[in-house]
Amino acid sequence: MTQIVDALAALAQETRLRAYRLLVEAGPEGLPAGRIGEELELPPATLSFHLAHLARTGLVRSRQEGRFVIYSADFRNMNQLVGYLTENCCGGRACAPSTRRTRVRA
Amino acid sequence: MTQIVDALAALAQETRLRAYRLLVEAGPEGLPAGRIGEELELPPATLSFHLAHLARTGLVRSRQEGRFVIYSADFRNMNQLVGYLTENCCGGRACAPSTRRTRVRA
Protein backbone atom coordinates (compact mmCIF):
# COMPACT_ATOMS: atom_id res chain seq x y z
CA MET A 1 0.00 0.00 0.00
CA THR A 2 2.87 2.34 0.77
CA GLN A 3 4.20 1.65 -2.70
CA ILE A 4 0.89 2.54 -4.26
CA VAL A 5 0.55 5.72 -2.26
CA ASP A 6 4.10 6.68 -3.22
CA ALA A 7 3.47 6.11 -6.91
CA LEU A 8 0.26 8.10 -6.75
CA ALA A 9 2.02 10.93 -4.94
CA ALA A 10 4.81 10.94 -7.49
CA LEU A 11 2.30 11.50 -10.28
CA ALA A 12 0.05 13.83 -8.31
CA GLN A 13 2.10 16.85 -9.23
CA GLU A 14 1.82 18.62 -12.52
CA THR A 15 5.54 18.97 -13.20
CA ARG A 16 6.24 15.34 -12.46
CA LEU A 17 3.24 14.09 -14.41
CA ARG A 18 4.36 16.14 -17.39
CA ALA A 19 7.90 14.83 -17.08
CA TYR A 20 6.64 11.29 -16.87
CA ARG A 21 4.46 11.70 -19.93
CA LEU A 22 7.37 13.11 -21.87
CA LEU A 23 9.35 10.03 -20.99
CA VAL A 24 6.53 7.72 -21.98
CA GLU A 25 6.41 9.48 -25.30
CA ALA A 26 10.15 9.26 -25.67
CA GLY A 27 10.09 5.51 -25.34
CA PRO A 28 12.83 3.22 -24.06
CA GLU A 29 15.72 5.41 -25.26
CA GLY A 30 14.51 8.07 -22.87
CA LEU A 31 15.65 11.67 -22.69
CA PRO A 32 18.58 13.50 -21.12
CA ALA A 33 17.64 15.51 -18.05
CA GLY A 34 18.48 18.75 -19.76
CA ARG A 35 16.06 18.04 -22.59
CA ILE A 36 13.27 17.55 -20.07
CA GLY A 37 14.16 20.74 -18.25
CA GLU A 38 14.11 22.60 -21.53
CA GLU A 39 10.73 21.22 -22.48
CA LEU A 40 9.28 21.93 -19.05
CA GLU A 41 11.17 25.20 -18.54
CA LEU A 42 12.49 24.37 -15.14
CA PRO A 43 15.60 25.55 -13.32
CA PRO A 44 18.05 22.67 -12.91
CA ALA A 45 17.64 22.25 -9.17
CA THR A 46 13.88 21.98 -9.46
CA LEU A 47 14.12 19.55 -12.33
CA SER A 48 16.57 17.37 -10.47
CA PHE A 49 14.32 17.33 -7.43
CA HIS A 50 11.35 16.06 -9.40
CA LEU A 51 13.26 13.54 -11.47
CA ALA A 52 14.81 12.16 -8.31
CA HIS A 53 11.34 11.84 -6.84
CA LEU A 54 10.11 9.87 -9.84
CA ALA A 55 13.18 7.69 -9.78
CA ARG A 56 12.84 7.01 -6.06
CA THR A 57 9.40 5.52 -6.62
CA GLY A 58 10.66 3.44 -9.52
CA LEU A 59 8.44 5.02 -12.14
CA VAL A 60 11.54 6.15 -13.93
CA ARG A 61 15.09 4.87 -14.36
CA SER A 62 18.23 6.79 -15.11
CA ARG A 63 21.47 5.87 -16.76
CA GLN A 64 24.63 7.85 -17.30
CA GLU A 65 25.66 8.38 -20.90
CA GLY A 66 28.69 10.52 -21.29
CA ARG A 67 28.02 13.82 -19.69
CA PHE A 68 24.30 13.24 -19.80
CA VAL A 69 21.95 11.46 -17.48
CA ILE A 70 19.27 9.79 -19.49
CA TYR A 71 15.89 9.20 -17.90
CA SER A 72 13.35 6.74 -19.18
CA ALA A 73 9.95 5.50 -18.05
CA ASP A 74 9.87 2.16 -16.31
CA PHE A 75 6.49 0.66 -16.96
CA ARG A 76 6.59 -2.03 -14.35
CA ASN A 77 5.45 0.22 -11.54
CA MET A 78 2.88 1.90 -13.72
CA ASN A 79 1.48 -1.50 -14.56
CA GLN A 80 1.32 -2.29 -10.90
CA LEU A 81 -0.41 0.99 -10.16
CA VAL A 82 -3.01 0.62 -12.88
CA GLY A 83 -3.50 -2.97 -11.82
CA TYR A 84 -4.07 -1.96 -8.25
CA LEU A 85 -6.57 0.71 -9.14
CA THR A 86 -8.40 -1.61 -11.49
CA GLU A 87 -8.62 -4.40 -8.98
CA ASN A 88 -9.21 -2.52 -5.78
CA CYS A 89 -10.88 0.71 -6.70
CA CYS A 90 -13.30 -0.08 -9.45
CA GLY A 91 -15.83 -2.19 -7.62
CA GLY A 92 -15.72 -5.03 -10.08
CA ARG A 93 -17.02 -3.07 -13.05
CA ALA A 94 -14.85 -2.30 -16.02
CA CYS A 95 -12.70 0.59 -15.00
CA ALA A 96 -10.42 0.79 -17.98
CA PRO A 97 -12.24 2.52 -20.79
CA SER A 98 -13.07 0.61 -23.94
CA THR A 99 -10.47 2.30 -26.09
CA ARG A 100 -9.60 1.11 -29.50
CA ARG A 101 -6.23 0.09 -28.14
CA THR A 102 -4.69 -3.30 -27.66
CA ARG A 103 -7.32 -5.60 -26.41
CA VAL A 104 -6.04 -7.95 -23.78
CA ARG A 105 -7.56 -11.37 -23.68
CA ALA A 106 -7.22 -13.22 -20.43
CA MET B 1 -4.83 17.62 -16.51
CA THR B 2 -5.70 19.52 -13.34
CA GLN B 3 -8.52 17.06 -12.82
CA ILE B 4 -6.18 14.14 -13.15
CA VAL B 5 -3.61 15.63 -10.79
CA ASP B 6 -6.37 16.35 -8.28
CA ALA B 7 -7.70 12.82 -8.43
CA LEU B 8 -4.20 11.41 -8.03
CA ALA B 9 -3.54 13.71 -5.08
CA ALA B 10 -6.80 12.69 -3.46
CA LEU B 11 -5.76 9.05 -3.55
CA ALA B 12 -2.10 9.68 -2.74
CA GLN B 13 -2.74 9.67 0.96
CA GLU B 14 -3.12 6.55 3.00
CA THR B 15 -6.17 7.61 4.97
CA ARG B 16 -8.05 8.72 1.90
CA LEU B 17 -7.09 5.68 -0.12
CA ARG B 18 -8.29 3.47 2.69
CA ALA B 19 -11.54 5.39 2.94
CA TYR B 20 -12.05 5.16 -0.79
CA ARG B 21 -11.44 1.44 -0.80
CA LEU B 22 -13.92 0.96 2.01
CA LEU B 23 -16.50 2.78 -0.07
CA VAL B 24 -15.73 0.71 -3.14
CA GLU B 25 -16.25 -2.39 -1.07
CA ALA B 26 -19.45 -1.00 0.38
CA GLY B 27 -20.94 -0.57 -3.07
CA PRO B 28 -23.60 1.91 -4.19
CA GLU B 29 -25.37 2.08 -0.84
CA GLY B 30 -22.22 3.52 0.63
CA LEU B 31 -21.44 4.05 4.31
CA PRO B 32 -22.28 6.71 6.88
CA ALA B 33 -19.32 8.93 7.75
CA GLY B 34 -19.24 7.66 11.29
CA ARG B 35 -18.88 4.07 10.14
CA ILE B 36 -15.84 5.05 8.11
CA GLY B 37 -14.32 6.94 11.01
CA GLU B 38 -14.85 3.93 13.21
CA GLU B 39 -13.19 1.61 10.73
CA LEU B 40 -10.29 3.98 10.18
CA GLU B 41 -10.09 5.14 13.80
CA LEU B 42 -10.04 8.82 13.02
CA PRO B 43 -11.19 11.79 15.06
CA PRO B 44 -14.25 13.38 13.47
CA ALA B 45 -12.54 16.54 12.27
CA THR B 46 -9.81 14.61 10.51
CA LEU B 47 -12.31 12.26 8.94
CA SER B 48 -14.44 15.12 7.70
CA PHE B 49 -11.40 16.80 6.20
CA HIS B 50 -10.45 13.77 4.17
CA LEU B 51 -13.96 12.89 3.06
CA ALA B 52 -14.48 16.46 1.93
CA HIS B 53 -11.26 16.21 -0.03
CA LEU B 54 -12.45 13.05 -1.80
CA ALA B 55 -15.84 14.60 -2.48
CA ARG B 56 -14.29 17.78 -3.87
CA THR B 57 -12.49 15.77 -6.53
CA GLY B 58 -15.64 13.87 -7.38
CA LEU B 59 -14.28 10.46 -6.45
CA VAL B 60 -16.98 10.21 -3.82
CA ARG B 61 -20.53 11.49 -3.41
CA SER B 62 -22.46 12.17 -0.27
CA ARG B 63 -26.11 12.19 0.53
CA GLN B 64 -27.93 13.05 3.71
CA GLU B 65 -30.02 10.33 5.20
CA GLY B 66 -31.64 11.31 8.44
CA ARG B 67 -28.94 12.28 10.83
CA PHE B 68 -26.34 10.49 8.80
CA VAL B 69 -24.29 11.57 5.85
CA ILE B 70 -23.78 8.63 3.57
CA TYR B 71 -20.72 8.52 1.38
CA SER B 72 -20.36 6.34 -1.67
CA ALA B 73 -17.76 5.85 -4.37
CA ASP B 74 -18.47 7.51 -7.68
CA PHE B 75 -16.76 5.45 -10.33
CA ARG B 76 -16.96 7.94 -13.13
CA ASN B 77 -13.87 9.81 -12.05
CA MET B 78 -12.01 6.64 -11.27
CA ASN B 79 -12.79 5.40 -14.75
CA GLN B 80 -11.48 8.62 -16.14
CA LEU B 81 -8.33 8.35 -14.08
CA VAL B 82 -7.58 4.77 -15.02
CA GLY B 83 -8.38 5.64 -18.61
CA TYR B 84 -5.97 8.52 -18.56
CA LEU B 85 -3.18 6.48 -17.07
CA THR B 86 -3.77 3.66 -19.49
CA GLU B 87 -3.80 5.90 -22.52
CA ASN B 88 -1.14 8.41 -21.62
CA CYS B 89 1.23 6.70 -19.31
CA CYS B 90 1.62 3.18 -20.56
CA GLY B 91 3.39 3.77 -23.83
CA GLY B 92 1.00 1.71 -25.89
CA ARG B 93 1.61 -1.56 -24.15
CA ALA B 94 -1.05 -3.21 -22.06
CA CYS B 95 -0.90 -1.52 -18.72
CA ALA B 96 -3.71 -3.23 -16.92
CA PRO B 97 -2.55 -6.67 -15.89
CA SER B 98 -4.20 -9.55 -17.62
CA THR B 99 -4.83 -11.33 -14.37
CA ARG B 100 -8.50 -12.01 -14.28
CA ARG B 101 -9.65 -12.17 -10.71
CA THR B 102 -12.60 -14.26 -9.81
CA ARG B 103 -12.29 -13.50 -6.17
CA VAL B 104 -11.79 -10.14 -4.55
CA ARG B 105 -10.17 -10.27 -1.16
CA ALA B 106 -11.97 -8.39 1.54
Place this chain on the structure above:
DNA sequence: ATGTTATTTCCATTATTCTGGAAATATGGA
Protein backbone atom coordinates in the same frame (compact mmCIF):
# COMPACT_ATOMS: atom_id res chain seq x y z
C1' DA C 1 -37.90 23.32 24.21
C1' DT C 2 -34.30 20.17 25.74
C1' DG C 3 -31.34 16.35 25.02
C1' DT C 4 -28.78 13.17 22.17
C1' DT C 5 -26.22 11.79 18.32
C1' DA C 6 -23.93 12.77 13.68
C1' DT C 7 -21.21 15.62 11.14
C1' DT C 8 -19.03 19.78 9.85
C1' DT C 9 -16.58 24.19 10.41
C1' DC C 10 -13.19 27.04 12.75
C1' DC C 11 -8.75 27.59 13.97
C1' DA C 12 -4.07 26.97 15.26
C1' DT C 13 -0.29 23.92 15.18
C1' DT C 14 2.77 20.79 13.03
C1' DA C 15 4.55 18.39 9.13
C1' DT C 16 5.59 17.89 4.45
C1' DT C 17 6.55 19.38 -0.09
C1' DC C 18 8.08 22.68 -3.54
C1' DT C 19 11.20 26.11 -5.23
C1' DG C 20 15.45 27.78 -6.91
C1' DG C 21 20.11 30.18 -6.07
C1' DA C 22 24.69 28.92 -5.21
C1' DA C 23 28.16 25.65 -4.69
C1' DA C 24 29.71 21.04 -5.60
C1' DT C 25 30.50 17.06 -8.63
C1' DA C 26 31.11 14.69 -13.03
C1' DT C 27 32.46 14.18 -17.77
C1' DG C 28 34.66 15.19 -21.90
C1' DG C 29 37.50 18.19 -24.81
C1' DA C 30 41.45 21.42 -26.02
Place this chain on the structure above:
DNA sequence: TCCATATTTCCAGAATAATGGAAATAACAT
Protein backbone atom coordinates in the same frame (compact mmCIF):
# COMPACT_ATOMS: atom_id res chain seq x y z
C1' DT D 1 46.18 20.96 -17.02
C1' DC D 2 42.19 24.24 -17.54
C1' DC D 3 37.69 25.19 -19.46
C1' DA D 4 32.93 24.37 -20.75
C1' DT D 5 28.78 21.81 -20.13
C1' DA D 6 25.48 18.61 -17.55
C1' DT D 7 23.58 17.39 -13.45
C1' DT D 8 23.20 17.01 -8.60
C1' DT D 9 23.46 18.40 -3.73
C1' DC D 10 23.02 21.87 -0.19
C1' DC D 11 20.31 24.94 1.94
C1' DA D 12 16.76 28.04 3.33
C1' DG D 13 12.55 30.20 2.47
C1' DA D 14 7.63 29.85 0.76
C1' DA D 15 3.65 27.29 -0.01
C1' DT D 16 0.53 23.63 0.86
C1' DA D 17 -1.41 19.79 3.41
C1' DA D 18 -2.61 17.17 7.62
C1' DT D 19 -4.04 16.96 12.36
C1' DG D 20 -7.38 17.34 15.93
C1' DG D 21 -9.71 20.03 19.93
C1' DA D 22 -13.54 22.84 20.58
C1' DA D 23 -17.52 25.08 19.03
C1' DA D 24 -21.18 25.16 15.65
C1' DT D 25 -24.80 23.04 12.92
C1' DA D 26 -28.21 19.47 11.75
C1' DA D 27 -31.69 16.02 12.60
C1' DC D 28 -34.50 13.49 15.24
C1' DA D 29 -36.92 12.12 19.63
C1' DT D 30 -39.38 13.10 23.90
